[in-house]
Amino acid sequence: MRSVRKTVLLAILASVVLVLALLHSWPTRASTAVDVWQRPGPIDERHLEERLPEPDRRFGNIPFHVRDNVASLLARNGCVCEGDSGGVNLPFVQLLFPRVSAHPLHAAFQAPELQEMKRRREKEYRSFQERTQTPADLLLIAEANNPLQYPTYLMGPLLKPRFVPTVPQINLTATLGTLNVAAEVDRVKIKGDGAMRMTLSSILLPNLNRQLQFVTYTNTLFHPSTADTVQFETEGHQASFSIKIRHGVTPKLYNTGSKGEYNVSALVTIATKTFLRYDKLQDLINSVRRYYPTVTIVIADDSETPQTISGPYIEHYIMPFGKGWFAGRNLAVSQVTTKYVLWVDDDFVFTANTKLEKLVDVLERTTLDLVGGAVREATGYTATYRQTISIESGEADGDCLHMRRGFHHAIQGFPNCVVTDGVINFFLARTEKVQQVGFDPRLARVAHLEFFIDGLGSLHVGSCDDVIVNHATKVRLPWVSQSESDKTYAKFRYPPASSDATHTKNGLLFFKNRFQCLTHN
Numbered sequence: 221m222r223s224v225r226k227t228v229l230l231a232i233l234a235s236v237v238l239v240l241a242l243l244h245s246w247p248t249r250a251s252t253a254v255d256v257w258q259r260p261g262p263i264d265e266r267h268l269e270e271r272l273p274e275p276d277r278r279f280g281n282i283p284f285h286v287r288d289n290v291a292s293l294l295a296r297n298g299c300v301c302e303g304d305s306g307g308v309n310l311p312f313v314q315l316l317f318p319r320v321s322a323h324p325l326h327a328a329f330q331a332p333e334l335q336e337m338k339r340r341r342e343k344e345y346r347s348f349q350e351r352t353q354t355p356a357d358l359l360l361i362a363e364a365n366n367p368l369q370y371p372t373y374l375m376g377p378l379l380k381p382r383f384v385p386t387v388p389q390i391n392l393t394a395t396l397g398t399l400n401v402a403a404e405v406d407r408v409k410i411k412g413d414g415a416m417r418m419t420l421s422s423i424l425l426p427n428l429n430r431q432l433q434f435v436t437y438t439n440t441l442f443h444p445s446t447a448d449t450v451q452f453e454t455e456g457h458q459a460s461f462s463i464k465i466r467h468g469v470t471p472k473l474y475n476t477g478s479k480g481e482y483n484v485s486a487l488v489t490i491a492t493k494t495f496l497r498y499d500k501l502q503d504l505i506n507s508v509r510r511y512y513p514t515v516t517i518v519i520a521d522d523s524e525t526p527q528t529i530s531g532p533y534i535e536h537y538i539m540p541f542g543k544g545w546f547a548g549r550n551l552a553v554s555q556v557t558t559k560y561v562l563w564v565d566d567d568f569v570f571t572a573n574t575k576l577e578k579l580v581d582v583l584e585r586t587t588l589d590l591v592g593g594a595v596r597e598a599t600g601y602t603a604t605y606r607q608t609i610s611i612e613s614g615e616a617d618g619d620c621l622h623m624r625r626g627f628h629h630a631i632q633g634f635p636n637c638v639v640t641d642g643v644i645n646f647f648l649a650r651t652e653k654v655q656q657v658g659f660d661p662r663l664a665r666v667a668h669l670e671f672f673i674d675g676l677g678s679l680h681v682g683s684c685d686d687v688i689v690n691h692a693t694k695v696r697l698p699w700v701s702q703s704e705s706d707k708t709y710a711k712f713r714y715p716p717a718s719s720d721a722t723h724t725k726n727g728l729l730f731f732k733n734r735f736q737c738l739t740h741n
């Protein structure tokens with residue numbers, strides 16, 4: 221009896237432990253779907269507009285005189301390209317008196333095509349703008365304690381004046397440019413115009429405020445992207461604001477060739493790196509062709525005795541022997557001319573579940589730069605290998621790198637997708653972004669997440685588990701003998717943990733990325 225009770229007790233205990241373990245491993249964070257367009261909503265924008273100061277009607281009556289030499293320099297929307305006209309066309313004249321010439325660029329397209337090109341360019345440009353603008357680009361007005369709107373009279377104990385009105389004076393100080401005024405307002409004294417420090421003073425406060433509306437800034441110390449912090453001082457108060465100085469970002473737009481549905485051949489290039497495994501590569505190419513007969517496949521190959529791989533829409537780049545894994549990725553990606561690049565390993569096989577249109581749709585309709593799919597092993601196990609990566613600052617010893625399986629949150633409108641920091645070797649990405657981050661060619665053998673570590677802070681990464689590619693069997697069955705090429709491949713690709721490859725990898729994390737240590741699960 222007693223032993224029965226003991227057994228029951230043990231069983232209860234065991235099930236409690238099991239339930240607790242289950243609860244522990246259950247995702248604790250209820251994941252909410254987030255709209256990943258990062259632009260501010262209309263409410264935020266309206267809210268900001270309401271805070272802009274009302275134009276003061278009194279200002280309309282304050283007389284001012286425009287300074288043509290300054291006003292004419294102000295930026296205007298609506299540019300034209302004009303060349304120098306006239307002049308004689310003689311040899312050497314261009315050398316002695318260089319003339320400006322102007323070139324219209326729309327001439328690259330014929331009239332019937334031009335309208336369609338303009339339409340496509342506009343569409344790509346709009347989505348580029350939506351992706352690149354951040355809430356930090358919005359004008360924010362700091363509601364200050366408004367030093368200039370001081371009370372014109374004071375309430376307080378009689379005979380104890382606390383406030384001595386002086387001539388209101390404003391000092392403006394810049395460090396990378398000069399200050400000037402586009403118009404002079406009556407009864408305002410301007411000192412230091414055209415210099416880095418300008419003083420405005422007037423006994424009439426409205427005039428001083430009006431004058432402030434005409435202050436201009438000209439950058440003199442050129443840097444393509446920087447900011448000048450301008451000091452704004454008045455009696456007893458100080459404020460500062462930054463002036464962003466930069467060239468606009470030049471867009472790099474791709475003609476996606478589509479009117480309605482996504483045209484994968486025009487949008488995507490498949491990139492892969494091969495080393496010795498030509499049989500596997502051929503299986504990959506055959507499987508791709510079954511679903512995407514005209515998509516371009518770029519192959520980087522660093523085999524010792526390269527074989528010919530030919531066929532339509534195939535570009536085969538032969539590299540020096542054993543250049544390595546990331547060097548090959550870099551080469552392949554550098555040759556891509558479509559908007560997106562799909563990375564695959566050479567031993568993957570496309571199936572009916574490898575729907576690239578779905579991945580294209582995610583990148584077209586979100587701000588993500590890269591989206592991973594899922595890889596199915598021969599055993600049936602499917603992996604997405606989602607990783608979150610975070611960096612904790614350390615002192616002189618360097619920072620700490622933490623990698624954990626998981627993701628940040630789901631994506632609204634895409635129930636199978638999440639936002640994360642790193643994904644599996646099967647991903648679709650904006651070509652330009654991948655080229656910017658690059659694959660460090662020093663990582664020759666074992667490397668993958670290093671790319672995502674380098675891209676942290678610039679790549680917006682997602683992962684979807686409903687686009688699946690198959691992995692040609694990796695688990696070697698003992699009764700199947702390995703081919704010669706597989707054996708050589710394994711020697712290069714999977715070196716032991718104590719090898720030079722691991723040292724190189726850790727050395728780069730230590731020196732290049734300035735980490736002192738790494739944790740992962």
Ligand SMILES: *[C@@H]1O[C@H](CO)[C@@H](O)[C@H](O)[C@H]1NC(C)=O
Pocket residue numbers: 389390391419453454455456
């Ligand atoms: C402005 O600058 C001048 C000269 O540097 C200084 O004498 C004056 O006190 C400053 N005024 C304010 C309001 O800071």
Ligand SMILES: *[C@@H]1O[C@H](CO)[C@@H](O)[C@H](O)[C@H]1NC(C)=O
Pocket residue numbers: 477478483484485486
């Ligand atoms: C898709 O794009 C390819 C490559 O740009 C092009 O040759 C083909 O005509 C396009 N197909 C459609 C249906 O637009």
